[in-house]
Every structure is written in C-alpha cells, then in structure tokens.
Amino acid sequence: MSFFDPSPIIERMLLASDKISDLNFSVGQPPQVEINGRLAPVQPLGLQRLTPYQTEIIAMTLLRGHPDAAEKLVRTGAVDLSFSLPSRTRFRVNIFQQRGTYSIVMRVIPTEIPTLRSLGLPPQLAEIANLRNGIVLVTGPTGSGKSSTLAAVIDLINETKHYHIVTIEDPIEFLHTHKNSTINQREVGTDAVDFPSALRAALRQAPKVILIGEMRDLETTEIALEAAETGHLVLSTLHTIDASKTIDRIIGLYPKNEEPVIRTRLAQTFRYIISQRLIPRADGRGRVAAVEILKSTPRTREYIQEGESEGKSLLDAMRDGQLDGMQDFDTVIKGMIESGVITLEDGLAFATNQNNLLLALKGLSSGEDYLRTQGAPALRPEGVASMLEVIE
Numbered sequence: 341m342s343f344f345d346p347s348p349i350i351e352r353m354l355l356a357s358d359k360i361s362d363l364n365f366s367v368g369q370p371p372q373v374e375i376n377g378r379l380a381p382v383q384p385l386g387l388q389r390l391t392p393y394q395t396e397i398i399a400m401t402l403l404r405g406h407p408d409a410a411e412k413l414v415r416t417g418a419v420d421l422s423f424s425l426p427s428r429t430r431f432r433v434n435i436f437q438q439r440g441t442y443s444i445v446m447r448v449i450p451t452e453i454p455t456l457r458s459l460g461l462p463p464q465l466a467e468i469a470n471l472r473n474g475i476v477l478v479t480g481p482t483g484s485g486k487s488s489t490l491a492a493v494i495d496l497i498n499e500t501k502h503y504h505i506v507t508i509e510d511p512i513e514f515l516h517t518h519k520n521s522t523i524n525q526r527e528v529g530t531d532a533v534d535f536p537s538a539l540r541a542a543l544r545q546a547p548k549v550i551l552i553g554e555m556r557d558l559e560t561t562e563i564a565l566e567a568a569e570t571g572h573l574v575l576s577t578l579h580t581i582d583a584s585k586t587i588d589r590i591i592g593l594y595p596k597n598e599e600p601v602i603r604t605r606l607a608q609t610f611r612y613i614i615s616q617r618l619i620p621r622a623d624g625r626g627r628v629a630a631v632e633i634l635k636s637t638p639r640t641r642e643y644i645q646e647g648e649s650e651g652k653s654l655l656d657a658m659r660d661g662q663l664d665g666m667q668d669f670d671t672v673i674k675g676m677i678e679s680g681v682i683t684l685e686d687g688l689a690f691a692t693n694q695n696n697l698l699l700a701l702k703g704l705s706s707g708e709d710y711l712r713t714q715g716a717p718a719l720r721p722e723g724v725a726s727m728l729e730v731i732e
Contacts, residue, residue: 346398347425350446352384354429359626361483363431363446367392367439376626377483377618392441399435399442408529413437422511422527432513447483449513453495454488460629461489464665465614468575469496474611474636475568477555479580484616485629486577487513487553493575494551498523503548508538510553521549528553535560543567552576558593568609582669582692583613583634584654587644607645611636617669619676619690622683630676630690632669634658655692670697677701 353363353373362374370381370388387394403410406421413419418436423446425431432447456465468476476493478486491514497503498519505521510528517523524545532538535552536559542550543563555561555576568574580586587606594602613634618627634640640657648654658668669692677687684701691697 346401346423349384349387349398350425350431351428353382354448356380356382360448362448363444365390365395365398365444365446367395367441367443376620376624395442395444399444402433402435402444406529412529420510421529422513430513430515432511450488453514453516454492456489456492456496459485459488459492461492462631462633462665462667464633465489465493465612466496467665468493468612469500471573471611473568473571473573475564475574475576475609476612476614477576477578477586477610478614478616479578479582479586480616481579481581484618486616489614489616490551490575490577491516494523494549495519497521497549501548504546505549505551506542506545506547507551508532508535508542508553509551510535536563539563539567543570543572547572549573549575554578555590561590561593565605565609569605580615582615582632583658584648586613586615587654603645603647607641610644615669617690619673619682620686622680622686628676628681630669630672631667632658632672633666635661635664635666637661637664637666668692670700673697674700 349371350363353371354360356373357375359375360373361377364372364374364379366372367390369390370383371390372379372381374380402421402423403413409419409421413435418434421433421435423431423433429451430449432449434445436443456463478489480486494505494507494516497505498516498521501521503521505523507516507523507525508528509525511530512525512527516525526532526538528534528538532541535554535556539550539552539560540563550567550572552560552564552574553576555564555578564574564576578586578589580589590606591599591602615632617630619630621628634654634657637657639661640654643652643654643657655668658666659671669690673682673687673691674697676682677684688694688697
C-alpha cells in the first residue's frame with residue numbers, strides 16, 4: 341500500500357477524537373482535524389507539514405474512479421465528491437486549488453441517520469413530515485448542520501409515510517434505507533449531469549417528496565418552485581444567515597421586473613424557513629444548535645408578498661409567533677445564555693443584533709459581570725446588525 345493511500349492516514353486522524361467534523365489537508369500545515377469548530381494539528385503516520393506534492397498525491401488518490409470529478413477540478417479549480425472508508429465512515433470531500441497547489445477538506449458524515457431529538461432541534465419541526473406540498477428551506481453557513489437536519493426530516497417521513505422520495509445531492513451524504521417509504525438517491529456527477537436536469541427528471545418519477553442538496557442558481561430555484569406549486573414537497577438548503585436574507589436571496593436571483601410575481605409565488609409555496617447556527621457549549625462538550633423558525637401564516641405570507649416595512653418585518657412575526665411554533669435567533673440565544681448552556685460572550689458573537697440582545701440581558705448577573713469586566717461592546721453603525729452579515 342502506498343504511503344499516500346489516504347485510508348491509513350485518515351484512519352489515524354479519526355483516532356484524535358470522537359467529535360471530529362472535518363479533516364483538512366493544506367500545504368505548509370500538518371494534517372488537521374476540526375473538533376467543535378476548532379482546527380487541531382495531528383501527525384498521522386509521522387506526516388508533518390504537507391508539501392504540494394503530498395497534497396496532490398492525496399487529491400489524485402481520492403479522485404481515483406471519479407473521471408468526471410477530475411475533469412471538473414482541472415476545468416473549474418474545485419470539485420465535490422464522496423469517499424468511504426469501508427465499513428467505517430463516509431466523507432463529503434471538497435478538493436480545490438489555491439496558489440497553484442491542492443487543498444482538501446473532508447466532512448465526516450455520521451453513519452447513523454440523526455433524529456430531530458438527537459440533534460437537539462425544536463420538536464415542532466416534526467410537523468414538516470405531515471406537509472403535503474410546498475417548499476421547506478434549511479439555511480445557515482457551511483458546517484451549521486443543514487444536511488443533518490434534512491436527513492432527520494427525510495428519515496421521519498421515511499418512517500411515518502408511504503411515499504416515493506427522490507434526493508438529488510452533490511455528493512450523497514447520508515445513506516437512507518427503504519422503510520415505509522421508498523427512497524432513491526441520485527448523486528450529481530455520477531447519476532445525473534447537474535441539479536436542473538436531475539430535478540426535471542425527478543418530476544417524471546412520481547415522487548411525493550424531493551430533496552435538493554442546494555438551490556444554487558436561478559434554474560434550480562425555478563424548477564424547485566414549480567415542483568412545490570404542482571403538489572410536491574420540496575426540501576432544500578441555502579447559504580443564508582437568517583429567514584429575511586433567505587427571502588432576499590431567492591428574490592435577488594430573478595430580474596427586478598419579476599419581483600412582484602416571485603414574491604407572490606414564494607409567499608404561496610413556502611412552508612418553513614429554518615436557519616441554524618452552531619454555538620460552542622459552555623461546558624466544552626461540543627456545540628448546540630440555535631434555530632430560527634419562520635412558518636407560513638397569513639401574516640408571514642403577507643410580509644413576503646408585500647415586502648417588509650417598519651413594524652412589519654419577518655423578525656417581528658417570528659417574535660410574536662411562538663404559539664404558531666416560530667422563534668427568532670436572539671430570543672433563542674437569550675434563553676441559552678440564561679440557562680447556562682452557552683456563555684454570554686459566545687451568545688453575543690452569534691447574535692443577529694448584539695446590541696438588542698445586550699439590552700435584553702441587562703438584568704442578568706452574568707451580563708452585568710461580563711459588561712463590568714469586558715466593557716460594553718462598541719455599538720455597531722446603523723444598518724450593521726451582526727458580524728454574520730459582514731461574513732455573508
């Protein structure tokens with residue numbers, strides 16, 4: 341076995357912790373593992389600072405058997421694919437070029453399908469399994485658990501309904517088995533050319549539920565909306581930081597003159613927009629999901645169709661919509677701080693509006709202690725609610 345066969349290297353790296361989310365191979369650094377959101381160096385089989393030759397050999401080995409992926413890497417400079425350690429672990433792999441060398445990031449995919457409960461998600465999300473049509477979006481930055489949430493929802497539908505479910509992924513992450521439902525999983529690049537063609541084909545395959553790994557472009561988004569409008573339940577993800585930004589992102593894909601039409605269509609077809617942020621736990625034992633939930637109600641549909649205005653924002657609707665199962669990030673984060681699940685400092689770092697959260701926490705002794713020892717964070721300029729917006 342060649343020294344640069346990735347399997348023994350990866351197996352040794354996985355021994356570093358049982359909480360590894362990613363493996364990272366970058367030139368000039370030793371192999372690294374990400375544990376609870378932080379990178380840590382490891383030296384599997386004595387491998388130290390990686391050379392361009394070493395990362396290229398690892399990349400080429402991972403690409404073996406994926407000729408289309410290799411061609412795409414050369415053409416575009418980046419490619420996604422899946423990799424498996426037999427009988428152990430599956431990975432979602434991204435290989436990309438940077439400064440003329442190759443870097444590799446491997447996301448660990450749990451072998452067991454998670455549940456809403458095991459992920460610590462709000463129980464009202466189980467209602468998604470009972471939806472007959474419409475679109476459900478799970479949003480958040482990379483590594484916020486979007487795929488895990490969708491896998492849990494699909495598994496719940498699989499257990500409780502007798503449906504035909506089609507997933508279109510790039511690459512396939514969680515491997516579902518047939519339960520009460522029948523699940524067909526298609527991988528872009530292997531089973532299909534791209535998302536739009538796979539999605540068009542899915543509409544001819546009589547599914548009740550369609551999962552789209554990501555709504556990346558206008559064409560995919562348009563077909564997804566058409567599917568939701570014609571009686572399918574469509575589940576997908578977007579890289580947006582909250583519900584309002586998700587609506588803006590979708591509308592922004594369309595020409596300006598089509599905005600009124602797309603607002604009406606989106607208001608009528610959306611069922612849930614779920615946004616996630618993973619925050620370090622105060623006890624150091626991993627991370628916890630803070631979840632924002634926007635649900636379709638007469639009020640939220642009106643705000644999407646007519647546009648948000650002062651006193652008529654989706655954030656206002658979520659804050660007032662607890663009885664409907666809605667919740668906003670800062671209220672959730674405030675509760676986590678008050679219960680000691682996360683620290684005040686981490687809560688503020690992940691808040692949508694840090695200043696408002698500080699005001700809401702003013703009576704907390706922990707908040708007073710923090711403000712006394714650290715000083716109140718400088719007020720941000722008007723219009724900049726969170727560093728998350730700057731990052732996006």
